[in-house]
Amino acid sequence: MADIRILINDRSTSDLKTPSSGQYRARDTQLKGFHVIVGRRSKTFAVQGDLRKDGKRVASISVRIGDAETMSTREARAIAKTYLAQISKGEHPNPKAAEMPAHANDTSQVDGGEAAQPGIAPKGVTLRQAWARYRDAHLIRKGRSEGTIEGYRDHVERLFRDWLDIPLQELGDDPGKVIAKHDEITKTHGPYISNGSMRTLRAIYNHARKAHRYLPADNPASVVDWNSEERRNTAMGLGDLPNWFRQVAALPNPIRREYHLFSLLSGCRPTALMEAKPQHLDLRRRILHIPRPKGGAERAFDIPLSRQMILCLVRVIRFDRHCYPLQANNWLFPADSDSGHLAEQKEDRDVLTKWGNDLRQTFRTLATPAGVSEFDARLLMNHAIPGVNAGYISRHKLLEDHLRAQQQAISNTMFGGLGNLIAKEAAVRSWLGPHSTQQAIQAAKRNADGEALRTAA
Numbered sequence: 001m002a003d004i005r006i007l008i009n010d011r012s013t014s015d016l017k018t019p020s021s022g023q024y025r026a027r028d029t030q031l032k033g034f035h036v037i038v039g040r041r042s043k044t045f046a047v048q049g050d051l052r053k054d055g056k057r058v059a060s061i062s063v064r065i066g067d068a069e070t071m072s073t074r075e076a077r078a079i080a081k082t083y084l085a086q087i088s089k090g091e092h093p094n095p096k097a098a099e100m101p102a103h104a105n106d107t108s109q110v111d112g113g114e115a116a117q118p119g120i121a122p123k124g125v126t127l128r129q130a131w132a133r134y135r136d137a138h139l140i141r142k143g144r145s146e147g148t149i150e151g152y153r154d155h156v157e158r159l160f161r162d163w164l165d166i167p168l169q170e171l172g173d174d175p176g177k178v179i180a181k182h183d184e185i186t187k188t189h190g191p192y193i194s195n196g197s198m199r200t201l202r203a204i205y206n207h208a209r210k211a212h213r214y215l216p217a218d219n220p221a222s223v224v225d226w227n228s229e230e231r232r233n234t235a236m237g238l239g240d241l242p243n244w245f246r247q248v249a250a251l252p253n254p255i256r257r258e259y260h261l262f263s264l265l266s267g268c269r270p271t272a273l274m275e276a277k278p279q280h281l282d283l284r285r286r287i288l289h290i291p292r293p294k295g296g297a298e299r300a301f302d303i304p305l306s307r308q309m310i311l312c313l314v315r316v317i318r319f320d321r322h323c324y325p326l327q328a329n330n331w332l333f334p335a336d337s338d339s340g341h342l343a344e345q346k347e348d349r350d351v352l353t354k355w356g357n358d359l360r361q362t363f364r365t366l367a368t369p370a371g372v373s374e375f376d377a378r379l380l381m382n383h384a385i386p387g388v389n390a391g392y393i394s395r396h397k398l399l400e401d402h403l404r405a406q407q408q409a410i411s412n413t414m415f416g417g418l419g420n421l422i423a424k425e426a427a428v429r430s431w432l433g434p435h436s437t438q439q440a441i442q443a444a445k446r447n448a449d450g451e452a453l454r455t456a457a
Contacts, residue, residue, distance in 0.1 A: 005029050008036060010073045016043060033087075034080040036068055043068035045076035049087035063093050066211035078137060079211055093129075124215075127171075128164040130208035131156045138207055143297035147271045155200040159185055159193075168208055172216035175223045182224040191227030198224050235361035236354055238369065238417035245418060247352045249427040255323060257431060258316035259333045259342055260355055265309045265411050267363030267381045269294055270345045270356045276332040281313060286404065288313070293382055301382045304404035306411035363410065370413035376406045 006012050008028040016026055016038050023039040037044045045065040050057045065071070065079050083093045131152075139149050157164070160181075163171075171178055178201070185194040202221035209215045236244060251257050263273060272293045280289040287302040288309075305313070313332070320328035327334030331341035345356045354362065360381070367377040378384075380403060422432050 003027060008034065008073055008077070013043060013068050013073060031077060031080060031084070033084050034077065037064070045071060045073075045080070047080045047083045047087070049084055051087060051092065052090055061087070061092070063087075067213045070213070071210055075137065075210070079133070082133075124167040124169045125208055125212050126165050126167055127156070127160060127204070130168055130204050131164075133211075134204045134207045143292070145271070145292050145294060148294065151196070152200050155193075155197040156204070159189070159197045160201065168205055168212075169215055171220045172205070172218070175218070175220035178220040179224050186227055192229060195227050195229060198226075233361075234354065234358040235365040236358070238366065238413070240354075241414060241417045242419065242421050244352075244354055245421060245428055245432075246425060249425070249431045251347075251352065254319045254431075255316055255333055255335070256342070256347075258312050258319070259345070260347075260352070260359065262309060262312045262316075263345075263356070264359040264362060265306065265312065265414065266303050267360050268303060269360065274333055274342045274345070277330060278317070278328075278332060281332065283310065283313075286310065290382070299382065304380075304407045306404070306408040308411040308415060309407070366413055366417075367406075367410050370406075370409040372406045372409055376403065379403060380407060380410075 003025040005027050006016075007030060008026065013026075013036055016036060018040055019038060021040070023037055026036040026038060028034040033047045033049045035046055035048065037046050045068050046062055047065065048060070048062045051059040051061060063083050065076050065083070068076070086093050135149065135152065138144075139152065163181075178198070182194055182198055185197055198221045202219050205215070205219050205221060209217075248257050248260050251260075259273065262268070263270065266273070266288075268290065272290050275292070276288060276290070280291065281287075282289070286305045288305060289300070289302050291297060291300045293299050293301065303309075316332065317328075320332070320334050324334040324336065327336075327340040333342045334340060335342045337343040347355050364377055364381065367380075372380075418428075422428050
């Protein structure tokens with residue numbers, strides 16, 4: 001059957017007729033080189049192009065992308081553009097392919113990114129290629145946060161550094177290598193990061209197999225003996241709060257003081273709070289918008305603000321203008337860092353016993369004595385709501401009144417646990433008392449170089 005030209009999309013691909021014998025190509029009318037190979041039993045997306053060296057054609061290759069029955073046209077077209085861009089630069093989509101022949105008229109055909117030249121063993125997609133594709137087509141395209149992407153990158157490029165140029169098929173055929181690697185990382189870096197790295201490998205392999213159906217169906221990362229993981233119980237109770245407030249009041253940097261307090265009052269994830277900007281704050285509506293939390297932009301949400309949270313933010317804005325007037329234009333919690341905002345939440349445990357996710361756990365724990373339901377606590381912390389009812393909930397409809405009341409109840413419970421600490425302790429009173437902000441700003445003015453304010457920023 002002769003080759004045809006069509007606009008390749010999901011419907012036209014599905015309508016392609018099966019030949020009585022042999023195979024034919026349905027070439028795309030928009031993207032040159034992109035086509036579907038139609039056989040008696042399968043339809044396969046592929047690209048075709050000429051490799052050139054010094055302006056001369058040295059090889060013609062056809063690289064298969066994936067099964068058209070299981071892969072969307074949109075994804076295939078994106079991969080095709082990537083492959084064609086590589087071919088146009090004289091690069092084979094498979095970096096392990098044989099070097100190009102020296103004479104211009106030699107033509108070799110490559111399927112699935114594997115070299116068909118004599119004496120060259122098929123290699124297939126490597127971990128480096130699969131990671132690049134997963135990062136660009138899945139994580140970035142779906143708006144995952146920079147922190148999430150960085151976590152994946154650390155696993156692949158640091159823990160699996162010596163595997164970057166290994167074909168995934170090699171790991172699929174010999175899962176014992178993955179088991180040994182899991183054991184090695186467990187001993188070297190600990191059980192939690194070892195499990196996390198295997199989850200990363202599992203996700204990349206599953207994504208790669210959509211386009212490379214020759215990969216073994218059994219994911220090699222699924223055969224490891226997972227390390228047991230226990231939830232860290234680091235939350236504070238009401239009785240622990242007075243000592244924690246004393247510790248925070250002793251911190252020399254007022255911006256870090258307010259950052260830790262707001263972390264406690266909001267239960268917000270540390271990274272999302274560090275990246276909060278002044279334009280995200282709406283004091284009229286009493287909300288702080290978090291545009292890119294864990295899960296990416298599609299999980300964006302608004303934090304309703306209690307009275308104590310508003311006072312906290314008002315104080316930090318005033319501190320910002322005196323400590324970091326330039327960075328304050330862009331960040332709610334500025335610092336003298338490369339990013340311009342707080343880049344490190346950690347404190348010495350001897351100085352501050354609880355910070356970061358400890359405070360998020362504390363928020364969730366103290367929501368119970370505050371009388372806040374598990375359902376409302378999940379909404380305030382931007383947790384996923386289980387069950388089919390989640391799709392019927394309009395969070396913003398609950399925000400203005402109901403959720404703000406629940407937030408206020410939690411803040412009241414926390415400050416109620418302090419008793420008369422603010423009146424009794426001079427350091428806490430100078431921090432949270434009625435004239436605390438003015439006193440701190442005067443102290444900043446007395447310190448000519450502002451060194452005390454910049455400590456640990």
